[in-house]
Amino acid sequence: MNLTVNVVEENEKSILNVVGEIDAYTAPKLKETLLPLTRAEGKIIEVNLENVNYMDSTGLGVFISALKSTKESNSKLMLVNLQERVLRIFEITGLDEIMDIKAAIRGGNE
Amino acid sequence: MEEVISKNATNYKELLRNYMESQDEQALYGVEKVSKAFIKNNILPEEIVNLHIQAMAEVCNDLTEDYKNSMNFLLEAMIFYGLAMQEIPLLREEKHILQSEISVAASMQKTLLGTNKPEINGMDIGVISVPAHQMNGDYHHFVKGKDGSLGIAIADVIGKGIPAALCMSMIKYSMDSYPEESMSPKSILKNLNRVVERNVDPSMFITMCYAHYQPQESKLSFSSAGHEPGYYYNAETDTFKEFETRGLVLGVSPDTEYKEYEMTINKDDMVILLTDGVTECRDGDRFIESQEVLDIIKKYSDLPAQEMVENVYKHFERLQDFQLRDDFTLMVLRKNS
Numbered sequence: 001m002n003l004t005v006n007v008v009e010e011n012e013k014s015i016l017n018v019v020g021e022i023d024a025y026t027a028p029k030l031k032e033t034l035l036p037l038t039r040a041e042g043k044i045i046e047v048n049l050e051n052v053n054y055m056d057s058t059g060l061g062v063f064i065s066a067l068k069s070t071k072e073s074n075s076k077l078m079l080v081n082l083q084e085r086v087l088r089i090f091e092i093t094g095l096d097e098i099m100d101i102k103a104a105i106r107g108g109n110e
Numbered sequence: 111m112e113e114v115i116s117k118n119a120t121n122y123k124e125l126l127r128n129y130m131e132s133q134d135e136q137a138l139y140g141v142e143k144v145s146k147a148f149i150k151n152n153i154l155p156e157e158i159v160n161l162h163i164q165a166m167a168e169v170c171n172d173l174t175e176d177y178k179n180s181m182n183f184l185l186e187a188m189i190f191y192g193l194a195m196q197e198i199p200l201l202r203e204e205k206h207i208l209q210s211e212i213s214v215a216a217s218m219q220k221t222l223l224g225t226n227k228p229e230i231n232g233m234d235i236g237v238i239s240v241p242a243h244q245m246n247g248d249y250h251h252f253v254k255g256k257d258g259s260l261g262i263a264i265a266d267v268i269g270k271g272i273p274a275a276l277c278m279s280m281i282k283y284s285m286d287s288y289p290e291e292s293m294s295p296k297s298i299l300k301n302l303n304r305v306v307e308r309n310v311d312p313s314m315f316i317t318m319c320y321a322h323y324q325p326q327e328s329k330l331s332f333s334s335a336g337h338e339p340g341y342y343y344n345a346e347t348d349t350f351k352e353f354e355t356r357g358l359v360l361g362v363s364p365d366t367e368y369k370e371y372e373m374t375i376n377k378d379d380m381v382i383l384l385t386d387g388v389t390e391c392r393d394g395d396r397f398i399e400s401q402e403v404l405d406i407i408k409k410y411s412d413l414p415a416q417e418m419v420e421n422v423y424k425h426f427e428r429l430q431d432f433q434l435r436d437d438f439t440l441m442v443l444r445k446n447s
Binding site for chain 1: 266268311312313314315317335336337338339356357358359362363386390397435436
């Protein structure tokens with residue numbers, strides 16, 4: 001199972017393109033890239049999950065610690081283009097109500 | 111070691127000579143036996159190269175200087191393999207120590223977190239919990255109140271393995287300290303949320319469903335903290351319905367309030383509680399859809415609850431490319447009178 005994460009800087013915004021599966025083995029890689037970004041004061045971090053079709057609860061843990069970190073440094077975390085299966089995990093856990101999340105357009109990239 | 115080498119040196123030379131003369135299969139088989147004996151006695155690869163250099167000098171008398179130099183070069187290259195190989199027994203021993211420590215921890219966890227399935231009048235209960243690795247990050251717990259009511263907790267701590275298991279002990283002891291009968295599911299979750307929020311690492315959190323059953327009124331009340339939704343099986347209409355429970359996972363936000371839901375359970379109805387290890391089962395690359403889980407539950411629903419959950423697990427275990435990636439807990443409560 002592979003995961004690639006690349007970062008594109010766009011003015012005040014960092015866009016993280018994540019491709020692959022986020023699970024216990026790959027989550028540390030995401031965490032290593034994501035967490036330092038959230039520590040920059042006032043930054044917007046957009047995580048593009050369009051090409052992630054599987055994420056387990058370890059992945060949620062990474063996003064939760066990122067969210068907590070943004071609150072300390074006044075940065076902002078946005079998750080965009082979530083596939084249905086991934087979105088469902090955020091909904092079940094109630095995290096969709098405390099995080100900025102946008103689903104992928106249905107039928108878009110399945 | 112020296113002894114093994116010298117004992118095999120002549121043998122190696124003869125085998126090599128045979129092979130050089132006739133490319134004899136028998137010789138290849140012979141050398142295989144020699145190298146196996148060397149491996150067994152932890153003889154390093156460079157010793158074999160050395161043996162080969164000496165044997166060649168005796169077998170052929172027209173070796174070129176280039177050939178000899180190249181063999182010395184190879185000898186040098188093999189030394190590093192030898193060094194790496196010497197570490198293996200040490201690593202093996204370390205692994206063995208770690209394994210035995212983990213199994214001590216795992217059995218201690220079983221004792222600490224153990225719960226007895228209670229006998230409740232009119233309720234047939236079945237539960238199975240299988241860890242993906244040695245330590246289980248899923249947890250379930252039954253509490254029988256003095257008034258005959260039943261408290262049921264099912265939880266999944268995010269993060270796997272040992273940290274997850276340690277975290278579960280904290281939950282269990284917090285729950286033990288509550289005066290169960292006086293507390294509703296929503297206040298239990300609210301309290302636990304505070305405990306978890308204060309005490310665990312930011313990347314760790316817990317999902318939990320807490321249910322409370324009162325047999326006299328056949329009433330089930332429950333709250334969920336971001337837990338995988340369970341199902342209600344209505345015997346009269348022969349249909350399953352997913353619980354539409356909302357609630358934030360434990361440990362994220364300190365002031366979270368939880369909603370409480372209530373329902374009446376009739377004879378032969380079932381309540382199915384599970385963890386995401388069940389819904390995230392995979393058969394090779396294929397995800398097992400929740401409908402499939404329900405179909406299998408239905409298939410075994412004539413059995414007593416305990417046999418039912420065991421058969422459901424066995425069903426998935428039998429799938430050809432099945433691998434348990436996450437801890438698997440499945441609980442069935444069926445009202446039987």
